[in-house]
Amino acid sequence: MFSKILIANRGEIAVRIVRTARRMGIATVAVYSDADAKALHVAEADEAVHIGPSPVADSYLRADRIIAAALATGAEAIHPGYGFLSENPDFVDQVTAAGLVFIGPSAAAIRAMGLKDAAKRLMEEAGVPVVPGYHGEAQDDGLLAGKAAEIGYPVLIKARAGGGGKGMRRVDRTDDFAEALAGARREAKGAFGDDSVLVEKYVEKPRHIEVQVFGDNHGDAVHLFERDCSAQRRHQKVIEEAPAPGMTMEMRRAMTEAAVTAAKAIAYSGAGTIEFIVDASEGLRPDRFWFMEMNTRLQVEHPVTEMVTGVDLVEWQLRVAYGERLPKTQEEIALNGHAFEARVYAEDASKGFLPAIGTLHHLSFPIDSARGTTMRIETGVRAGDSISPFYDPMIAKMVVHGPDRRQALNGLAEALAGVQVAGSVTNVGFLHALATDADFAAGDVDTGLIGRKQEALTTVDRPSQHAISQAMLAAAQFGNAQADGDPWGALAGYAHFHPIARKVTLGFGEEKLDAQLTYDGKPSSNAALWPGHVTVFERGNAFTFSIPDPFAEAAEAGSAHGSMRAPMPGLVKIVRAAAGDTVAKGQPLLVLEAMKMEHTIAAAHDGVIAEIAANGSQVTEGTVLVRFAEEA
Structure with missing residues (x-):
């Protein structure tokens, strides 16, 4: 087995890889940019190498610096994680040329699946069902508009390269096609350096179901069942689960066989995901699913598969890259229970899921899981860390496993209710609302569910009187030294022989809230003070109040x-x-x-x-x- 590997990534996936490598006795090397000098993944690894400034183009996408770091530290292999260089075949070639092992598929396999149009033609030849659409090389605007008309509206314009919803537009009318095409091209060019697109039929009640596949360098390939990733916003996954709700044995057999066929068609080695779009208008039928794309890497949502199969996919990646055979045969891989993963982001769900930045002045995750469930938290940040504009604003992944879907979902809702983040707006309240939504609980989910219910799922009620009183109590710092860590701060709530009273003023949005408080000796237990603010946590929601600075108010008036x-x-x-x-x-x-x-x-x-x-x-x-x- 490898004695040392370099992890060419950051955040929670880098921490995740370190954890498995440490268990296997493998030393790890982290890489970091200026913004990540004090990041958790740097602290967790055995060694760390600085590779450049904060922008990804100057650091995490610098293949030359990453390879040089691996050689300088004596690493034998490079694990790319996901994102960044993980699906860049040129990087794989450079790693191999340097005498190192790339922990992932071959450059040829990545190239075969890297462009959606070519991948779909390849899958058609292999007998894998493909979505009706135009996947050709010609990119004339008029030709694409004509193909859209032939396919029939609504259609979906998709970037030929990349994923994550970037360069994707739904078009419902001929008149809207030109503007949507221009927007998709711009976004695709900026994200992937390629403005080529394909045009496909838009499935009216689509479900996004993907199959985890794994191959080795000895010609074997297996599947580890399916994941349902239909709960999406802006074409990006929010809550994933395994197995897919409503899945029949007949449908599972058809999908997993198609997925393994796809993997074998390109002699795939390592972890990969075959993504299918499913027409769920008449339930899950084996004649209503089509190949969408293949992700030639580990997926963000891989923990749900690990929870229901008991397989450590990162360990399998390391073993297969070292030349070993797959650790288990298909017959030895079994499903056990149900698992959910919710992605906690620094984003404002009420403003169209606008990404946010900020310092995580307070960060706390629940310690215990709900009865009958187990919980796993994947994170790459700690209290005091900053969410910067340079990288994906993910804070954590909450993963819960239970004996069945109902118990697992209840456990997820309880876990989300216990998450506390102050210093940046997050989507935790939205996630909790989705986890407790009646349709989602019933398994009636498709990729349009969040869009149809977005207002209800993202609208936060005014804080209760209890929340306001808790904020006032915390802001007054009665028996609470949390604001600045000063141990003498607790004395601010002390008075001899009589209760003390204090006037407190807070801001909530445009409102100004005043109160006269009398301390009763019970400090606030669900609030966090941070510079100029206090945040109160209630069942997944975080209500942040400002503590006005009277000297700054005058200067800001009218600005x-x-x-x-x-x-x-x-x-x-x-x-x-x-x-x-x-x-x-x-x-x-x-x-x-x-x-x-x-x-x-x-x-x-x-x-x-x-x-x-x-x-x-x-x-x-x-x-x-x-x-x-x-x-x-």
């Missing part, structure tokens, strides 16, 4: 009047208006590229533009993008 600011750091990609233009509320003004996605900034109200950001501007959070002229 934001008549302007629109950047909700996050990003690049101004397209400007659709100019100074002097009269615009209407809701009119698109510019496109901001942030977190690898395009976000349209629309006019907040009617008015005349006085200033607007220049195309190509790099902006930070809070930068004024649009300033309106004052009314005469």
Whole structure:
């Protein structure tokens, strides 16, 4: 077995790989950028090498620096994790040329599945069912529009390279095709360096079901059953589960056989996922699923498969890359119970799942799992770490296993209710709402479920009087030294022979809340103080109140009047208006590229533009993008 490996990734997947390698007696080398100098994965690994500045193009995508780090530290192999260079066949070639082992499939296999159009033609030849659509090389706009008309609306435009929902647009009418195509091309070019697309029939009640496959270098390939990843927002997975609800033996047999056929067609070695789109309008039928794409790497949601099969997929990756045969035959792999994974992100679900940044001033996960279930938390951050604009804003993955779907889902809901994050907005409340949704609980889920219920799932009620009182109590610091860690802070709640009273003022949104509190000796137990704020946690929701600074209020008064600011750091990609233009509320003004996605900034109200950001501007959070002229 390898004695030392380098992990060419960051965050929770790097920590995850370290954990298995340590159990197997394998030393690990981490790599890190400027932003990750104090990251958890750096602390967990046996060694760490700095590879460049914070932007991924200057660090985690620098194959030369990563290979040099492996050679300098004596690593024998490189594990790519997922994302970054994990599906880059040129990187695989460079690793091999350097005399190192790539822990993953061959460059030829990655190339065969790297472009969706070529992959689908290959799968058709292998006898794997493929979604009706255009997968050709010609990319003329008129030709693509014609193919869309032939296929019949609605259609889906998809980037030929890459995944994660980037470069993807649903189109319902002929008149909308040109604009959707242009947007998909721009996003695909920015994310993958390739603006080629394919056009497919849009399945009206689609479910996203994928099969975990594993091959070795001796010609063997097996499946480890299926995962359902239909709970998605913006074409990106939110909650995954294994096995798929409503799966029949006949359907499972057809899908898993097709998946293994696909893997064998390219002599696949290592962990891979065959993704299928399923028409669930009449339940799960073996004649209603089609190959969508293959991910030639470990998936973010791999823990649910590990939970229901008892297999450590990272260990299998290491053994297969070392040249060993698959540890188990197909007959030895069995399903046990049900598992869910929920992705906790720093994002604002109420604002269209807008990615967020911030410092994790308070971070706490539940210690115990619900009765009858087991819990696993995958994270790459600790309290005090920052969610930066440079990388994916994932905070953690909450993974719960139970004897059946109902118990596992109840365990997930309870686990989410116990997550506490302060310092950045998160999607925990949304995840809890989804986990307790009646349709989701019944297994009636498709990729449009979140979209149909988005308002209900993302609307947060006003904090209860109890939450407000807990915030007031914490802000007053009665018997609470949590704000600054000063042990003398507890004395602020002490008075001799009589209860003490204190006036407290908090802000919640535009509201100003005042109260006169009398300390009764019971400090707040579900609140976290952090600079200028207090956050109260209630059943998955986090209510953050500001603690006003009277000296700053006067300076800030009126400063934001008549302007629109950047909700996050990003690049101004397209400007659709100019100074002097009269615009209407809701009119698109510019496109901001942030977190690898395009976000349209629309006019907040009617008015005349006085200033607007220049195309190509790099902006930070809070930068004024649009300033309106004052009314005469």
